[in-house]
Amino acid sequence: MPFEFETIAALATPAGTSALAVLRVSGPLSSGLANVLFGSITTPRMAHHADYRNVGGTLVDDVVFTCFVGPNSYTGEDCLEISCHGNPFVAQMILEDLFARGCRPAEPGEFTKRAFLHGRMDLSRAEAVMDLIHARSERALAAANHQLRGALARELDVLNAILINILAFVEAYIDFPEEDLPPSDRQSLLIQMDSLLARTRSLHATKHYGAILREGIITVIIGEPNVGKSTLLNILAGHERALVSAEPGTTRDYLEEPLLIGPHFLRLVDTAGLNASPSPLERRGIAKSLEQAESADLFLWVLDATQPVPQLSPRLTSLMTQANTIAVFNKIDLNSAESATPPTAFMSGRISAIQGTGLDELKIKIINLVESFRSEQDSDLIAISARHAHLLTSIEISLQLARVRLANEGPDELLACDLRSALRLFGGISGKIIDDEVLEQIFASFCIGK
Ligand SMILES: Nc1nc2c(ncn2[C@@H]2O[C@H](COP(=O)(O)OP(=O)(O)OP(=O)(O)O)[C@@H](O)[C@H]2O)c(=O)[nH]1
Numbered sequence: 001m002p003f004e005f006e007t008i009a010a011l012a013t014p015a016g017t018s019a020l021a022v023l024r025v026s027g028p029l030s031s032g033l034a035n036v037l038f039g040s041i042t043t044p045r046m047a048h049h050a051d052y053r054n055v056g057g058t059l060v061d062d063v064v065f066t067c068f069v070g071p072n073s074y075t076g077e078d079c080l081e082i083s084c085h086g087n088p089f090v091a092q093m094i095l096e097d098l099f100a101r102g103c104r105p106a107e108p109g110e111f112t113k114r115a116f117l118h119g120r121m122d123l124s125r126a127e128a129v130m131d132l133i134h135a136r137s138e139r140a141l142a143a144a145n146h147q148l149r150g151a152l153a154r155e156l157d158v159l160n161a162i163l164i165n166i167l168a169f170v171e172a173y174i175d176f177p178e179e180d181l182p183p184s185d186r187q188s189l190l191i192q193m194d195s196l197l198a199r200t201r202s203l204h205a206t207k208h209y210g211a212i213l214r215e216g217i218i219t220v221i222i223g224e225p226n227v228g229k230s231t232l233l234n235i236l237a238g239h240e241r242a243l244v245s246a247e248p249g250t251t252r253d254y255l256e257e258p259l260l261i262g263p264h265f266l267r268l269v270d271t272a273g274l275n276a277s278p279s280p281l282e283r284r285g286i287a288k289s290l291e292q293a294e295s296a297d298l299f300l301w302v303l304d305a306t307q308p309v310p311q312l313s314p315r316l317t318s319l320m321t322q323a324n325t326i327a328v329f330n331k332i333d334l335n336s337a338e339s340a341t342p343p344t345a346f347m348s349g350r351i352s353a354i355q356g357t358g359l360d361e362l363k364i365k366i367i368n369l370v371e372s373f374r375s376e377q378d379s380d381l382i383a384i385s386a387r388h389a390h391l392l393t394s395i396e397i398s399l400q401l402a403r404v405r406l407a408n409e410g411p412d413e414l415l416a417c418d419l420r421s422a423l424r425l426f427g428g429i430s431g432k433i434i435d436d437e438v439l440e441q442i443f444a445s446f447c448i449g450k
């Protein structure tokens with residue numbers, strides 16, 4: 001049955017005991033259901049108080065319900081929202097009653113999918129709804145809100161407009177095979193093409209910031225044994241997460257702790273000390289530390305301020321850069337610390353993890369470094385997802401090919417073909433051109449009821 005003829009229902013709040021639970025209904029039965037259930041004539045978008053009785057006439061709860069008339073609703077269809085008491089048993093009884101009255105259970109993300117299919121929002125906004133629900137930091141929330149308000153959609157519109165303009169010009173000449181694109185027009189198209197490529201690249205460059213906003217900033221605490229890595233993790237986490245001892249080689253396996261620093265969400269990873277002559281078990285721990293280092297966004301390289309700065313292994317040297325590493329000189333409370341701290345090439349901070357000194361300054365350095373991961377897209381905070389990045393990689397290839405053909409006066413048909421392919425791929429981001437399977441995948445990762 002086409003989706004427009006089906007009415008869906010789901011619990012929109014988490015299952016469990018709470019003050020309130022909200023049930024959501026969307027589809028053609030919604031208005032009729034409100035009349036049958038609550039009798040009185042209802043004013044759209046106005047909350048009404050009523051008893052909820054099931055099909056058997058049993059009183060289930062007193063509820064507050066609101067009707068929405070399509071297309072002026074979240075999904076673009078007639079909708080009904082019912083707030084009941086937050087007893088999972090009550091919510092379940094109402095939900096089962098709605099099913100008995102002809103609704104079917106909503107699939108994950110189906111309300112938002114319907115909003116997209118009814119043109120209430122483009123795909124980038126629909127995806128932002130999920131980002132908003134899952135945002136774990138102030139900055140992730142800000143990025144989701146920007147995308148929900150169309151920041152990405154607007155940028156895509158600009159890129160599409162330039163692309164369509166170039167394509168229209170090229171196709172006009174294909175329609176008149178006796179004429180070739182004049183050099184002056186080619187030149188002006190090249191300028192537009194370069195601007196399109198530059199803007200596409202800078203949009204693509206927001207991929208890393210997008211990933212760290214969505215997944216968290218993988219922050220690996222690395223260093224020699226006994227320098228105080230686990231002590232630092234514990235003091236940042238605010239509780240004793242890792243074992244600490246005066247014995248080198250205490251941490252054998254890596255462990256992760258979620259942490260908010262300023263507007264950012266970090267996944268702080270404590271690792272085994274990089275012992276130069278490790279025992280077999282330590283060796284395995286070090287191998288795991290290096291594995292973690294491979295996927296790090298940020299390094300906190302902990303050093304003992306009373307000791308000379310050790311050499312980094314070539315593998316770590318290739319991963320740790322000025323753009324992603326802070327050298328943290330620890331144990332500054334010890335008398336011998338002051339004089340023995342030679343500089344490193346990295347931004348550095350001085351702390352005593354045991355006493356908690358220097359931590360606020362360290363946090364500011366972390367925030368500043370993370371801020372530098374952000375690549376500016378006008379004034380809007382745009383941070384694309386892995387799905388967008390995947391499509392943008394192909395778009396860049398098509399545009400680059402088109403640019404070469406344009407510059408080399410290659411066949412206009414092939415040029416148009418590359419431009420069309422880029423246009424199709426852009427359509428995959430905004431959802432203007434997208435196949436059902438991809439759509440299923442996107443919305444399947446939503447929660448039920450959203
Ligand atoms: N004086 C002083 N001692 C510290 C400080 N931070 C940690 N320590 C001590 O240094 C020792 C090692 O601390 P850990 O946090 O276990 O060090 P680690 O780097 O995790 O060590 P491994 O897990 O063995 O690699 C412990 O005895 C800590 O109490 C500090 O700021 N000042």
Ligand SMILES: [Mg+2]
Pocket residue numbers: 229230231242243244250251270271273
């Ligand atoms: Mg440790």
